[in-house]
Amino acid sequence: MTPSPATPSPASSGQGPASAQGPADLLITGCTALVHDDHEGIAFVEDASIIVRGGVIEAVTGGASAVDAVERIDARGQVAMPGLINCHTHSPMVALRGIAEDLPAEEWFNDFIWPIESNLTDRDVELGARLACAEMIRGGVTCFADHYFSMDTVAAVVAESGLRAHLGEAYFSSQGTERGPEGREKSLEFALRHLGSADGRITTALAPHAPYTVDDADLAATAELARAHGLPVHLHASESRDQTDNSLARHGRTPIEILERTGILGTGTSVLIAHGTGIIERDLPVLERAAAAGSVAVATAPRGYLKFAWGTTPVRALREIGVPVGLATDGAASNNSLDVWESMALTSLVQKSTEGDPRWLTSRQALHHATLQSARAVGLGERVGSLAPGRRADIILVDLTGPHTQPVHDLAATLVHSARAGDVRTTIVDGRVLMRDRELLTLDLPSNVRELGERLPALIDRSHGKRIQEYDT
DSSP: OOOOOOOOOHHHHTOSOOOSSSSEEEEEEEEEEEEEOTTSOEEEEEEEEEEEETTEEEEEEESOOOOOEEEEEEOTTEEEEEOEEEEEEOGGGGGGTTSSOSOOHHHIIIIIIHHHHTTOOHHHHHHHHHHHHHHHHHTTEEEEEEEESOHHHHHHHHHHHTOEEEEEEEEBSSSSSSBHHHHHHHHHHHHHHHTTTTTTTEEEEEEEOOTTTSOHHHHHHHHHHHHHHTOOEEEEEOOSHHHHHHHHHHHSSOHHHHHHHTTSSSSSOEEEEEEOTTOOGGGHHHHHHHHHHSEEEEEEOHHHHHHHTOOOOOHHHHHHTTOOEEEOOOOHHHHSOOOHHHHHHHHHHHHHHHHTOTTSSOHHHHHHIIIIIHHHHTTOTTTSSSOOTTSBOOEEEEEOOSGGGOSOSOHHHIIIIIOOGGGEEEEEETTEEEEETTEESSOOHHHHHHHHHHHHHHHTOOTTOOOSOOOOO
């Protein structure tokens, strides 16, 4: 492997003396390490060593390391990267992968997804979440933001799997079991109960579904709870241009403007907005004010937008006003996979096409969105997202020796446009190896798949005629 040359600053590469505390917990040697430079860019350290102690990266150094370690990984021919972050998904929906294809969004929701979801049990959620975690570990995802139901069950699976997660219990204002005040209270109780659980790997958020399913009163009450308890908010908004146009026709405001009016945006609350393909020019000042007053980020999941013919998230405009854009897959029922590598490549390609500019979005920019910007989007920008001293040791090792990744003329381009999820050899979270040489170490996948298959007939039955909500934007 001969990557394009890049020399990071000492601060970004973490060069410095090793600790005198005795053997490190983990030493990775011989890799090419992706690091972040001092100019919001990325760089590569060749023949690097990464020292991990107590779940934290102690140093990233060029050349061999003499540090003794309890566990060692020889990563020659591999790239060490910050673990990928899936900034918005519904992990249990892997059970519905491919259940409804080639449909407009309203038919997809009303005729398939929301009737089927009325059948969900905690066991279905558990099996789906476990399958999703296995898929993400194998694809180099070390952290995911989940927005779904029965989240106590998902939290237990996260603890079992060893992954990091940002979890929110979803609710609506009408229809279904989690209504208005009841659903809001359940979301709050979940967020407070699980904040910092799984040895600190779980963070939490309040999770109203969207402005078209949660009324203004409930959004305003959610904003008050978020401020009172210091919790972020994770929700869908401006998912498509149709949603924006319909909101303007009905309310005289865009979904983004409704979020500002109800206090979700712009009053010190940290907000993660899923999708935003319907964000229009008049929304940009609102988002810029929100970014200045608190924190706002957008998660983009381009594959699903292509399937629904929704357009794309205005990544360039958001970047210009200081709003981080993290990469996501959405649920596998719409996206068909939880592959953030695919999201990274598609984000770059779709942005080039939309902007009519082959110089935007570059491979290095795409890698920045997949790592540090995604970490910022889920509120973890100071803890993960880069390989640097003091960051949690969420690391993946990517094998670039395969024929589809050789030769390497531009390492960033190879990672974005040639590498695949299956090239991830090792996945590490908090210094713990969750997958080594493609072997899952924390989850029993075959028994999970077998039981999920046995439960599918009851889960996908739609003869009852019920649905948890109505898609009517």
